[in-house]
Amino acid sequence: MPSRPLLLIAAPDGLHPALARLAAGPQYRTVVVHSGEKVLRALYEYRPDGLVLSLRLPGLDPWEVLSRVRDMSDLPIAVVDLTYRVADAARALEAGADDYLTAELPDRLHLPLLRARLRRAAGTPPGPAPLVEDGLLTLDLGTHEAVLAGHPLDLTPIEFDLLLAFARHPGQVLSADRLLRTVWDVPAGSDASRVKYAVLRLRRKIARATGAPAPIETVRGVGYRYPPAGGSARRPGQD
Template identity: 30%
Template sequence: MRETRRILLVEDDENIRDVCRRYMERDGFEVVLAADGQVGWEEFLRSSPDLVVLDVMLPGKDGYQICQDIRHESDVPVMMLTARGDERDRVMGLTLGADDYLTKPFSPRELMLRVHNILRRVNRDGVAETSEQHDDTLHFDDMMIDPARRRVEISNQAADLTVKEFDVLLLMAKRPGQVFSKGQLLNLVWGIDTPADTSAVTVLMRRLREKIETNPSRPELLQTVWGIGYRFEPKTRKRRV
């Protein structure tokens, strides 16, 4: 097991790439660099990074395609960098499975805050580096949620959730029946207060329903509370002791 967390930075702007690299290395990360999409994808397969920081507009292969390809192979956290401010572009990245996005121009300090917030949730073995790892496993009907291993099973089959999908599910599952506003969930998804629009929460909830609901178009577990947000509403609940 390597001792240093590894970040793959895929960015074609040399100045941005150099500034980000210096800040990442200053914080103790090993950084793998790529200046175009195809090289970025090859480096992902070769280097097994702990986090991918990925520009959207890239020569050869754009960030959306790389993010989609990554999600076919792995649940490694992905942060997207974009010069586009349009909501449709941000939602596109989240729909494809990105965990976070940052709009250019951005502060390197904000970038590193987001990097640390994402990686703090998962250690090198994929185990949450929080007090959750000592919590009991949760059981709801045919669903099992194991905070220590960050594992979810539906009818004894593993559900492959991203970091943020698991965080949102665990938060709601620990408080069944409680209504969470989109703003509350948005703060958990990003880990910091941000003016990002709540459509990101809508996208994440849709992806989560597709992975855990029998019929995502008529969800039973993750229910919409119109005009407010969402609640987790299992039929039965028990906790392993």
């Protein structure tokens, strides 16, 4: 039986009750640190499967911690704070956090939502096939390796699952609500900004890797579309 995934919880002394329950629960093994500097040391020492990062963390600025962690790792990151601030949510998601949660949520929702956000730490779920290929894109579900037009893509788990959702529905317009259910495993009507910023990061990474715009179209007011291979969108690597 595989071992339980290891979560690194970075928060001030006196954990919020939801984080305390997460740390004490049976689903994960946890390491708790109380400063930004200790987050970086713990990454090397413990090699965690996921990170819960409080924006109230003392020591090294949490935003700097988020940037450094994302630069060195693709592990799932949930940023948490006491109150919801639109600017902070946008900043966290654009910087590479997989989600932004606050203490303003009803208490009974905290633990289920944290578990849902970090479910990728439990390992790769079984899929219908080890590879998804369309002649342009290849996604390996076992290794989470992605190659587009011969160019390897360095993707986080969320970005990989987002691209997988597009690849499994070529030509279809996928709404933010549908992507929230499919990729983030949260109910429709949740904060759709996480979809916007994840798509933005995915497009940027594809453009950097291939030297061409990403084959992900925005259908204004509806959602996003991945054209079938050979479709109307310009293929990365082609002039």
